[in-house]
Amino acid sequence: MKIIILGAGQVGTTLAENLVSEDNDITLVDNEQERLISLQDKHDLRVVTGAASSPSVLREAGAMDADLLVAVTNSDETNMVACQIAYTLFHTPTKIARIRNIEYLREKERLFQPDVIPIDHIISPENLVTGDIVHLIDYPGALQVAHFANKQISVVVCKAYYGGPLVGYAISALREHLPHIDCRIVSIFRQDKAIRPQASTIIEAGDEVTFICATEHIKAVMSELQRLERPYKRVMIAGGGNIGLSVAQKLENSCTVKLIERKAERAAQLAEKLSNTLVFHGDASDHGLLFEEQIENMDVFISLTSDDEANIMSALLAKRLGAKKVMVLIQRMAYINLIQGGGVDIVVSPQQATISALLGHVRKGDIIHVASLRHGTAEALEAIMHGDETSSNIIGRKISDLKLPNSALIGAVLRGGEVIIARKDLIIQEKDHVVVYLADKKQVSEIEKLFQPTTLFI
Template sequence: MLREAGADDADMLVAVTSSDETNMVACQVAYSLFNTPNRIARIRSPDYVRDADKLFHSEAVPIDHLIAPEQLVIDNIYRLIEYPGALQVVNFAEGKVSLAVVKAYYGGPLIGNALSTMREHMPHIDTRVAAIFRHDRPIRPQGSTIVEAGDEVFFIAASQHIRAVMSELQRLEKPYKRIMLVGGGNIGAGLARRLEKDYSVKLIERDQQRAAELAEKLQNTIVFFGDASDQELLAEEHIDQVDLFIAVTNDDEANIMSAMLAKRMGAKKVMVLIQRRAYVDLVQGSVIDIAISPQQATISALLSHVRKADIVGVSSLRRGVAKPSKPSRTVMKALPAWLAASLTK
């Protein structure tokens, strides 16, 4: 089949079937029979991902680039938890530089002022506004552009300065302390494992056996067997004191409904995982504060390997509407020399 598809003269094989094993075998065949120079595979199993360095190399399973959708989602959510108030945060240059998306609210010093005044407010911080979306339409930012409440502002800066720039666009939210997760699958379990050292984490899982397994494996996470749409359960666990409610089951409707209920019962902010892209556009910015699309995370990772030339990073932004592909000259000029050099390596 690979031969019929033109593997003999292909420069790259991208294996993204629903089976990890099929993807691995496809890469092996492409390497052994056709000497395909670049091989990308989607691998979902945490067991494979955990031992990726040992498993995936030319002397074992010849995969050049691994795409782990669940891990990408966990990373995306974790970055949003690090920066309360951000709609999306993308890292570049090994985390030294970040591009953040923030909604402008009344109370931010920059609201009602031109972008050029940002330099006056923060003379020692290098940043550049890359794009603005107003009423779902893109605006090319210029120094004279007036920032309005409700604008979605895309800016790039050194990661250590992201919160300072955010404070120009909105009142900074307090760091999250209490987090409630719904869904004990690969994403929910992985996220709990990553968060439990620094946050108070509760996890609701509707499968009793899975809940018991997670209760044993997770060190500092409180695991409950139950349904996240159960009002009594949410009330008993003080949902009104939860800073962030995150629904990451594989059921879009269940995620949306449980998050809406949690918000109505007092959760300060809610975030949901949504597979269907049409749902993402519908719920984002409504009662749901943030909608996460695993497909967009996967596409971004895939494009970063597929696109060549001087492109150093690709990420799908604003639910797929914008895709920064090159560090623009204007952005590079706005950054310190060492950061610009990191991005263009």
């Protein structure tokens, strides 16, 4: 696939790194030549220096025969104009744009149409991150929750702790503990080393476990791995930007929410917009303010400013002062692996949320949804089965007979509204929604080829 990525910031760079190893022809466009040269030295991709919305720059980047254009510059307006030019001058088939401004998003149904601003798919990092945070609030104790198949199947990452009934026992004991609930453990990380789960594998305290189950059973399965935490009811948010505001709006009717904003004018605006949230003007790293607002009674402290260092420091302080859980928004990928688990309970990454959404539009073989896991090293994906036994490599075959890459596991299938946890003798049928866990995302091209119908299928 020939792909043009506009913008070599965190998202554009991470997306290019993800796709360049998957047999794609990538061209990266940005104004900063030094950054592009550095990326070209590391990866097998083309670079073009110039303005992302310039017709001549897009022509030089190969927009005439590009299959996909992804506009992820820091400017919504540049992204929109680039998509318009790609459509009008070069007839680019698929155009994706990152849009952050809430005003544009409110009017998206009227604005982003072929005869107005021709953007095929909109990616909003703020909305994606808000959704991720709300999922984590809904499932206390989870490190990551990704929904698939119309939210009927979920992939969940959580840690095993002493007190969980399955800790110290083999995975096979899960069926005895939960005889009426089916689930598949697809991955275990123990001291940062991957273990391929077998029925005889013993779950140990501290293991990071990834499992797939029907969404309605998430809490029941989690209760086997750790003492199920009480629902989060008292939440404190640091940072009143777009994400902080959006999270507060989602939570304020079901939780007691306090929000701390550094800028007085912005705090006043937030107080008007939020009807059931207590808004404070102050610094979230102020020991006295946190103590005064009873941080020790908070179920979760969520640090959502635009400053990574400030987020980390305020979260560590909140944890030290008694907050039961702390969640931190981190922009820089280099920080993520350093801090999660070391005083910070959960890290949320706008880049990974955006990459997950983008990959769902880039993958071949009718792969409709992708979740980036373990900070980009693993993936879960959902594919719809098309064709028949003569035109498909999968339909009509048992899972045990499929030539899956060695890091891939089929975890579950949605068939006619019913969730089926995958076993070796399950036969895949047409129109099945298949959820696959891929421990090594370098093998994703093999999955794409396997899931694509042959040329016999029309």
